[in-house]
Amino acid sequence: MPAQYVIIGNGVAGTTAAETLRKADAQCRIVLIDDEPYPLYNRVALPNVLKGRTLPERAIIRQIPWHAENRIELLLETTVTRVDTDAKIVTTADGKDFAYDKLLIASGGRPNPLRAPGADGVRGIYSFQTLDDTKALIARAERSKTAVTVGGSFIAYELTEGFRHRNLEVHWLVRGPRFLHRITDEDGGALVDLLAREVGVQTHYGETLAEVRAEDGEVTGVTTQSGMQLDCQMIGAGLGLTLRTEFLRNTPVKVNVGVVTNEYLETNVPDVYAAGDVAEFYDPYIGTHNQMGTWNNASSHGRTAATNMLGQQRIAYTEVPYYTSTMFESQMAAIGSTPDVRPDMETLSRVDMNARVYRRLFFYEGRLAGAVLIGDIRVRRQLMDVIKAREVIPVDERQKLVAV
Numbered sequence: 008m009p010a011q012y013v014i015i016g017n018g019v020a021g022t023t024a025a026e027t028l029r030k031a032d033a034q035c036r037i038v039l040i041d042d043e044p045y046p047l048y049n050r051v052a053l054p055n056v057l058k059g060r061t062l063p064e065r066a067i068i069r070q071i072p073w074h075a076e077n078r079i080e081l082l083l084e085t086t087v088t089r090v091d092t093d094a095k096i097v098t099t100a101d102g103k104d105f106a107y108d109k110l111l112i113a114s115g116g117r118p119n120p121l122r123a124p125g126a127d128g129v130r131g132i133y134s135f136q137t138l139d140d141t142k143a144l145i146a147r148a149e150r151s152k153t154a155v156t157v158g159g160s161f162i163a164y165e166l167t168e169g170f171r172h173r174n175l176e177v178h179w180l181v182r183g184p185r186f187l188h189r190i191t192d193e194d195g196g197a198l199v200d201l202l203a204r205e206v207g208v209q210t211h212y213g214e215t216l217a218e219v220r221a222e223d224g225e226v227t228g229v230t231t232q233s234g235m236q237l238d239c240q241m242i243g244a245g246l247g248l249t250l251r252t253e254f255l256r257n258t259p260v261k262v263n264v265g266v267v268t269n270e271y272l273e274t275n276v277p278d279v280y281a282a283g284d285v286a287e288f289y290d291p292y293i294g295t296h297n298q299m300g301t302w303n304n305a306s307s308h309g310r311t312a313a314t315n316m317l318g319q320q321r322i323a324y325t326e327v328p329y330y331t332s333t334m335f336e337s338q339m340a341a342i343g344s345t346p347d348v349r350p351d352m353e354t355l356s357r358v359d360m361n362a363r364v365y366r367r368l369f370f371y372e373g374r375l376a377g378a379v380l381i382g383d384i385r386v387r388r389q390l391m392d393v394i395k396a397r398e399v400i401p402v403d404e405r406q407k408l409v410a411v
């Protein structure tokens with residue numbers, strides 16, 4: 008009998024896994040289930056879609072016929088509601104059952120909603136996770152003058168930059184003392200602030216929303232915790248993701264923040280694997296479990312998990328993930344593991360405000376484990392090689408690595 012594989016989620020983790028399975032096994036049955044209406048699209052391209060630099064349809068990177076050509080049964084707008092790991096069956100909301108020999112959970116995360124008095128049911132408040140979110144953001148931005156963005160990490164930044172690019176007046180509310188406060192220090196925060204202000208963003212730290220004001224169900228403004236009144240026609244929220252594991256509720260699959268796996272991306276239940284954003288995988292670089300929200304982490308996970316599902320070899324995931332992004336008129340990269348996962352890491356940083364360059368390195372047990380770069384990010388590859396080499400780095404060598 009040909010093997011039967013079911014994959015929950017057709018993001019880059021799930022689709023890469025399907026592709027890997029098909030390349031290695033011409034006979035197997037592959038069922039790829041997703042609740043969104045699109046085949047794989049590039050989420051990393053969504054900020055460019057928001058800015059109007061890329062058309063929404065250009066973000067789609069696997070067309071529907073590709074799935075038929077590769078005999079991947081793609082079910083769109085179909086939600087998985089239940090998994091039975093004893094009977095090895097996945098059930099969807101429309102009552103269909105899919106038997107599996109091996110199951111991959113690649114279900115990503117859902118944006119945390121903005122919770123503030125007055126926000127419930129009001130039009131004009133957006134998350135930024137899907138192609139449909141992006142289309143809705145663009146439609147609203149086209150008839151808005153001012154936007155408020157909320158959140159201190161990458162998605163809030165992308166919203167801020169996207170709105171500013173569209174010439175909206177933007178107020179960026181960051182609850183912490185600076186952007187990415189768990190991985191940058193004061194110097195890094197000051198540089199991001201400078202870059203934001205240089206393109207006209209109005210930044211506000213230590214601020215959250217106290218209230219959303221609305222008229223006729225449409226956002227008209229916000230009141231912040233310190234009492235600031237800002238008029239706006241839209242709010243963009245980047246408040247993190249809740250990983251999507253709800254369909255595992257009645258199973259023995261171990262779930263913490265995400266689906267817990269070992270370095271082979273195997274869960275505690277035989278024949279069930281996890282990959283991508285949803286996987287809380289064992290990370291050998293820092294000797295603990297880790298969860299990443301980056302494109303290349305998700306695609307490498309998909310490949311590794313599929314290889315292990317095929318059963319001919321068992322390979323550990325040892326890639327060094329990285330995230331690169333614009334940072335207003337500059338650039339930014341986050342590489343490897345950062346102290347938000349392991350607060351006991353040693354850090355070393357340098358800034359040159361005139362040159363707009365910042366580098367912060369993270370060491371674990373004397374080895375380089377991660378880095379944040381702003382401005383000049385060309386050193387990224389070199390640092391990734393150093394991380395991979397897993398060698399203890401003497402103090403004077405560390406100074407050379409951090410020199411900007």
Ligand SMILES: Cc1cc2nc3c(=O)[nH]c(=O)nc-3n(C[C@H](O)[C@H](O)[C@H](O)COP(=O)(O)OP(=O)(O)OC[C@H]3O[C@@H](n4cnc5c(N)ncnc54)[C@H](O)[C@@H]3O)c2cc1C
Pocket residue numbers: 015016017018019020021040041042043049050051052053054085086087088113114115116135136137162165251254282283284285299300301302303305329330331332
């Ligand atoms: C705006 C934006 C910008 C980004 N920029 C960058 C960047 O510059 N660099 C970078 O490295 N990363 C970036 N990322 C993050 C990166 O895109 C993600 O880490 C990556 O796409 C995750 O892929 P995934 O396959 O794990 O999950 P996803 O792409 O989230 O796919 C999971 C899919 O599973 C579906 N699903 C979930 N539950 C169910 C269910 N019960 N039934 C059926 N389907 C289900 C979901 O709807 C979703 O389509 C960005 C993300 C966003 C949103």
